[in-house]
Amino acid sequence: MTLTAKLSDTAAQALRDALVKKGQRKSRLLAQAPPSNTLAYAAWQGAMLACNPYKASLAALLFMTPEQRAVHKEIVAFFDVLPRDLRIAMDRDRQNLEALGVW
Numbered sequence: 050m051t052l053t054a055k056l057s058d059t060a061a062q063a064l065r066d067a068l069v070k071k072g073q074r075k076s077r078l079l080a081q082a083p084p085s086n087t088l089a090y091a092a093w094q095g096a097m098l099a100c101n102p103y104k105a106s107l108a109a110l111l112f113m114t115p116e117q118r119a120v121h122k123e124i125v126a127f128f129d130v131l132p133r134d135l136r137i138a139m140d141r142d143r144q145n146l147e148a149l150g151v152w
Contacts, residue, residue, distance in 0.1 A: 095124030
């Protein structure tokens with residue numbers, strides 16, 4: 050499977066900022082959203098819509114700046130083409146719920 054969505058440099062950096070940097074969970078989404086005045090916040094919210102929609106916030110989308118909305122839209126498009134297994138693995142809570150069979 051090939052990925053058809055490409056990220057701009059801004060969106061790619063925002064996504065990197067929304068990921069765990071070191072440790073056992075490296076390269077997975079942060080457990081909590083980054084500060085709301087950052088592009089990483091928009092990237093995290095967009096990724097969560099695909100990985101664990103229960104953590105995504107509708108209010109966050111309402112109060113995003115135009116730049117944050119653009120990053121959010123790019124990240125949502127990027128994550129929508131990822132395989133289901135990869136999206137599940139990006140969020141610890143979703144992965145645990147899937148393992149328990151309650152998702």
